[in-house]
Amino acid sequence: MKIALTVNGEPQETAIWPGESLLYALRERLGLPGSKNACEQGECGSCSVLLDGSLVCACLVLAAQADGHDVVTVEGIGEDGQLHAVQEAFAETGAVQCGFCTPGLIVSTVDLLARNGEPSDDEIREALSGNLCRCTGYQKIFDAVRLAASRA
Amino acid sequence: MSTKLELGRVGEAVRRIDAIPKVTGEFAYSSDLFGAGMLWGHTLRSQHAHALIHSLDISRALAMPGIHAVMTHDDVPGDKRYGLEFPDQPVLAFDRVRYCGEPVALVAAEHPEQARRAAAKIILEYEPLEPVVDMERAADQEPIHPQLWTLGHGFRDDPRPNVVRDMRIRRGDPEAAGDVSVEGYYELGIQDQAFLGPESGLAVPDGEGGVDIYVATQWLHVDRDQVAPCLGLRKEQVRIHLAGVGGAFGGREDLSMQVHGAMLALHTNRPVKFVYTREESFFGHVHRHPARIWMEHRANRDGKLVCVRARILVDGGAYASSSTAVISNACSFAVGPYAIENALIEGTCVYTNNPPCGAMRGFGAVQSCFAAEAQMDRLAAALELDPVELRLRNALAPGDSLPTGQKITGALPVAEVISRAAALPVPEPEELPRDPIRLPGGAGNTTRGDGVRRGVGFAVGFKNIGYSEGFDDYTAARVRLFADAEGELAAEVHCAAAEVGQGVTNVIVQVARTELETANVVLAPHTTGSVDSAGSSSASRMTWMASGAVQAACRAAKDELERRGGRLGSGEEIDLERVYRHQRTAPLDPETGQVTDERAHVAFAVAAMRVVAEVDVELGLTRVVWIGTAQEVGKAVNPQAVYGQIEGGTAQGLG
Numbered sequence: 001m002k003i004a005l006t007v008n009g010e011p012q013e014t015a016i017w018p019g020e021s022l023l024y025a026l027r028e029r030l031g032l033p034g035s036k037n038a039c040e041q042g043e044c045g046s047c048s049v050l051l052d053g054s055l056v057c058a059c060l061v062l063a064a065q066a067d068g069h070d071v072v073t074v075e076g077i078g079e080d081g082q083l084h085a086v087q088e089a090f091a092e093t094g095a096v097q098c099g100f101c102t103p104g105l106i107v108s109t110v111d112l113l114a115r116n117g118e119p120s121d122d123e124i125r126e127a128l129s130g131n132l133c134r135c136t137g138y139q140k141i142f143d144a145v146r147l148a149a150s151r152a
Numbered sequence: 153m154s155t156k157l158e159l160g161r162v163g164e165a166v167r168r169i170d171a172i173p174k175v176t177g178e179f180a181y182s183s184d185l186f187g188a189g190m191l192w193g194h195t196l197r198s199q200h201a202h203a204l205i206h207s208l209d210i211s212r213a214l215a216m217p218g219i220h221a222v223m224t225h226d227d228v229p230g231d232k233r234y235g236l237e238f239p240d241q242p243v244l245a246f247d248r249v250r251y252c253g254e255p256v257a258l259v260a261a262e263h264p265e266q267a268r269r270a271a272a273k274i275i276l277e278y279e280p281l282e283p284v285v286d287m288e289r290a291a292d293q294e295p296i297h298p299q300l301w302t303l304g305h306g307f308r309d310d311p312r313p314n315v316v317r318d319m320r321i322r323r324g325d326p327e328a329a330g331d332v333s334v335e336g337y338y339e340l341g342i343q344d345q346a347f348l349g350p351e352s353g354l355a356v357p358d359g360e361g362g363v364d365i366y367v368a369t370q371w372l373h374v375d376r377d378q379v380a381p382c383l384g385l386r387k388e389q390v391r392i393h394l395a396g397v398g399g400a401f402g403g404r405e406d407l408s409m410q411v412h413g414a415m416l417a418l419h420t421n422r423p424v425k426f427v428y429t430r431e432e433s434f435f436g437h438v439h440r441h442p443a444r445i446w447m448e449h450r451a452n453r454d455g456k457l458v459c460v461r462a463r464i465l466v467d468g469g470a471y472a473s474s475s476t477a478v479i480s481n482a483c484s485f486a487v488g489p490y491a492i493e494n495a496l497i498e499g500t501c502v503y504t505n506n507p508p509c510g511a512m513r514g515f516g517a518v519q520s521c522f523a524a525e526a527q528m529d530r531l532a533a534a535l536e537l538d539p540v541e542l543r544l545r546n547a548l549a550p551g552d553s554l555p556t557g558q559k560i561t562g563a564l565p566v567a568e569v570i571s572r573a574a575a576l577p578v579p580e581p582e583e584l585p586r587d588p589i590r591l592p593g594g595a596g597n598t599t600r601g602d603g604v605r606r607g608v609g610f611a612v613g614f615k616n617i618g619y620s621e622g623f624d625d626y627t628a629a630r631v632r633l634f635a636d637a638e639g640e641l642a643a644e645v646h647c648a649a650a651e652v653g654q655g656v657t658n659v660i661v662q663v664a665r666t667e668l669e670t671a672n673v674v675l676a677p678h679t680t681g682s683v684d685s686a687g688s689s690s691a692s693r694m695t696w697m698a699s700g701a702v703q704a705a706c707r708a709a710k711d712e713l714e715r716r717g718g719r720l721g722s723g724e725e726i727d728l729e730r731v732y733r734h735q736r737t738a739p740l741d742p743e744t745g746q747v748t749d750e751r752a753h754v755a756f757a758v759a760a761m762r763v764v765a766e767v768d769v770e771l772g773l774t775r776v777v778w779i780g781t782a783q784e785v786g787k788a789v790n791p792q793a794v795y796g797q798i799e800g801g802t803a804q805g806l807g
Contacts, residue, residue: 019265033184035178038348038398039430046348074177083175091171094792098172098653098799100348100398106175122589134348134399135653136796137803 003067007032008076013072013120016063023047026073034074038132045131048104048111049073055111057130077110083104086110086148095144097135105131109145117152119145161666162699165792169657169675183352186397187423190354193409193416194267195426196257196274197435198249201284201505202296205248205256209275213259216273218266220420223258227415230384236374236406236510238301239293241471243382243411248281250296250470251434251507260416260424276574280326283505287444287467289312290502293496297503304473307381308742316468317476317610321745322481323555323582326496330450330458334530338447341439342467343807345512349398351436352427355413362389363414368397368714370404372648372678373685382411383418390414394678400652401804402511403437405690406473438473438510441466443482443500445523449531455475455545459494460555464484464520466509468501475501475509480621481516483745488524488564489758490546495555497745511690513804517615527612538573539608544608548614558753559745565784566758570612572782579778581606592766592773603770606777609763616753618693622739625693625754628684629701630729631709635720642672643709646729649686649698650678656694658723662789663699667706683729692757695789700732758781761802 004013014029023040026032026049036046040059047058050072051131058073077084086109089095096102105128112119112127119127124145133141160166164340173179209224232246245256257274261267268618284293295313302316303309310318312514320754353367362385369375372392380390389576397404408424416424428436443466450459464482468475472537479501486497532539547567550560582590593601619625630646635791645664664673676682687697705728710727713719720726738749763779779802788794 017263017265021226028186029183031186032177036181036348036398037183037427038350041430043430044348052475066348071246074175078176083172086173089173090175091167094168094796096168096171096174097655097796098347098349098397098399099170099179100181102174132348134346134804135800136400137799137801139799140796 001064003063005066005068006070008072018064018094020047020063021059021060022061022063022066022071024112026058026071032073032075034038036100036103040102043132044101046101046103046104048107050111050132074106077106084110085151086113089144089148089151093140093143093147095136095140101131101133104137105141106135112145113149113152118149160662160671162662162789163787164662165791166658166790168655169661170651177472179396181349181398182366183349183427185354185366185395185425187354187356187359187425190264191260191416191424192264192267192426193413193424193426193516194259194261194271195255195265195272195412195432196259198245198252198254198256199585200280201247201252201277201285203249203278205245206279212273212275212564213270215488216266216270216311218262219259219270220262220422221260221416221417222270222274223415224256227419228382234382234407234411235472236380237476237724238472239497240297240299240301251505253507254470255412258412258416258505264427272506284314285504285506287465287502287504290504291500296470296505302476302752306739306742307476314503315471316503317479318500319480319483319745320499321555323492323493323746324494326459326461326494328450328459328494329624330751331453332534333448334527334534335446335448335452336523336527336530338526340443340445340519340522342507342509343512344434344440345399345401345403345437347399347401347403350428350430350433350598351408352425353395353409354423354425355417356423357417357421361385362391362679364391364393365410365414366393366395367410368395368404370400370650370652370690371688372650372680373690375407375410376680378407379414380611383414391679391681394650397650397652400689401513402515402690404652405511405688406434435507438508440512441468441478441509441516441519443519443568447494447523447527449527451531451535453535455537455542457490457492457546460487460492460497461495462497464497466501466519467504467506469504469506469508471508473508475510477620478510478516481616482520483616484554484556484616484624484753485517486520486524488521488528488610490543490547491548491552493554498556504647513801514615515691517613521613522610540570543570543612544732556740556752557583558751562755564756564758566612569758569760569782569784573762573780575609576609576762576780576781578762578764592768592775593771594775598771598773599768603768604741604766605769606764606766609765611761613759613761615757616691616755617696617757618754619687619693620733620737622737625687626698626731626733627686627697627701628729628731629698629705632725632727632728633709633713633720634725635722636672639722640672641670641720643668643670644674644676645702646676646683647686647698647702647771648678648680648683649694650689652689654689654694654797655790656689656698658793659695659789663702664706667703668704668710684731697732697734699700699789701730704730704732710753757784789807
């Protein structure tokens with residue numbers, strides 16, 4: 001089947017097999033591998049994207065369900081070739097090690113700060129509780145979110 | 153100062169070179185790769201822990217739509233087995249399977265779902281056998297490897313069935329008695345690295361019979377050295393290229409899809425991509441060894457240790473992997489960083505039909521540490537001594553000897569890290585009532601604070617750096633100096649050190665910038681194709697070893713530059729490679745476990761941890777309130793990365 005959707009502001013069309021997830025379609029059909037395939041069962045948040053402005057795990061959305069909808073991935077978070085403040089903060093604070101969780105955390109943090117510009121530590125913890133990281137111990141991820149919030 | 157900071161030299165906190173591509177999503181991990189005409193590989197895995205394979209019928213799978221190849225052990229072109237230390241692991245199972253999840257057959261298809269569905273059509277007839285599952289009984293049961301792979305390799309030969317390595321360290325008088333004695337028995341479960349990026353990679357035939365494999369791994373050259381014989385190819389026909397690595401922690405030391413991908417790629421003459429699912433990933437790599445440990449500590453009233461006796465049993469699972477070194481580390485560090493004159497440490501690693509175990513962060517020293525540090529607390533209680541004070545009274549120092557007889561040389565500030573960790577201020581007790589998120593059980597809302605007790609724990613970790621017991625541990629680096637378009641001196645550094653997230657790419661570039669006194673340094677792709685081995689990103693060795701190799705190559709290049717008058721003209725270049733080795737180690741005596749030369753380990757690291765935790769004593773639920781640590785890290789090449797490693801390692805230590 002064919003789907004048509006908007007990804008990072010660009011209209012896209014692609015053929016898919018109906019069983020494919022939005023994550024698979026983004027990564028393997030549309031050439032956007034930034035969203036990551038860490039668990040593909042909605043546990044780790046590495047594939048977090050914004051679907052019509054709502055934070056979702058792209059692995060839990062069928063590609064067919066995204067037909068006619070608007071998707072923003074980590075590749076579309078920056079504007080005009082500039083890093084988003086959240087991306088800048090993650091790079092600066094050392095919140096990135098292997099980086100596999102990073103795209104999902106960036107999208108989740110962008111979503112958090114859009115809703116709450118001055119989150120408390122508990123609010124950060126809750127907002128990012130769906131994103132797993134195995135390298136950093138989360139300490140510098142907190143630093144990054146606080147830094148991005150302070151600059152917004 | 154500002155120009156120095158821009159340079160990013162050794163010792164400066166430097167932003168990761170790969171940070172920007174990683175925050176924008178551009179960084180290419182091993183699961184992100186694509187090749188024209190690419191097929192998807194899939195692995196059929198055993199559902200039995202131990203069974204004979206009577207027949208294997210692939211005809212129905214081959215007839216499925218989109219299928220380009222179905223391959224079994226019959227199709228392995230070269231050696232049928234491989235392994236990090238001993239070739240005991242089949243590329244694809246033949247005759248029998250030895251663990252649940254063992255690869256049996258491969259499928260290549262146009263779509264991953266087609267590959268999965270075809271694999272499900274392969275008909276296998278098994279005859280289940282009684283699995284060896286209990287490490288305590290394994291040495292008395294039928295051997296799962298009748299070939300006794302690990303015999304005759306210089307270890308203490310133990311011909312009992314299913315023994316991977318049996319060793320003992322005997323020091324002084326193991327019967328020496330003290331004023332008090334405490335005994336403990338400790339059971340440790342299996343643990344998984346659970347790196348976020350699942351095993352994956354792309355194998356591309358080169359059109360001349362060879363293959364390029366782009367994969368997330370920890371040691372490119374040892375992958376190549378295992379892959380080439382299985383493919384029946386010469387080493388130079390197999391090129392391993394490091395693809396982006398989504399974490400490793402030891403779990404990528406062993407092969408996963410490398411041979412499988414190459415087999416399918418060479419057979420179909422197409423690029424073949426493998427991406428394991430999360431569930432498959434748990435079958436796709438080795439784990440931390442579960443262990444059973446008995447220890448007895450004898451000490452005098454003044455707290456000085458007199459004698460430590462230990463028996464350490466670890467379950468290696470179905471294949472040897474790096475188990476012989478894991479049990480050796482468990483024994484070497486069984487006492488912890490404490491001075492001891494008398495010891496008897498007996499360690500055994502067995503084969504079972506459980507999942508294969510191998511390298512994971514800490515590598516044997518972790519299991520022993522758990523038991524030994526619990527023993528120190530028991531001993532402190534028996535002596536009515538402060539547990540931190542007891543540790544200080546026994547702290548190992550330069551000039552002291554390990555149970556293996558190896559004398560500590562160089563810096564080892566055990567007492568200092570203990571004192572510093574003990575001096576860290578702990579958080580104030582929290583009042584009740586509290587938000588449940590600040591109680592054991594958290595959002596589960598299991599208590600309002602009744603039955604909750606707060607305690608402080610203290611422990612000291614101790615481990616080797618670098619490969620041990622006589623292994624020829626080296627790292628190569630190649631530096632190419634040339635004049636760039638502006639006529640400025642520029643350098644390209646080749647080093648096959650695997651960047652697994654720890655930040656070794658920064659280390660390489662920082663060392664090169666420091667040595668060459670220019671920021672004009674780029675790092676070439678990590679590949680077996682352009683430089684000799686870097687050794688493994690394992691054993692906490694890569695920063696040290698890569699620094700040594702890059703420094704040596706840069707200095708040699710500078711010398712050559714000087715000979716040429718200090719300048720390079722357009723088109724002129726200096727291109728040389730140097731190898732760095734740390735001080736040679738020697739094997740332990742197989743019968744006594746004593747060093748046969750100056751050292752069996754090359755260097756050590758020590759870390760003291762202090763933890764405040766709350767326990768709901770009725771439900772057994774816990775909350776870690778705070779963790780403080782003091783660690784000996786040597787020279788911090790990039791302090792930001794060092795803090796990152798300490799924080800991440802600490803969190804991983806929690807589970």
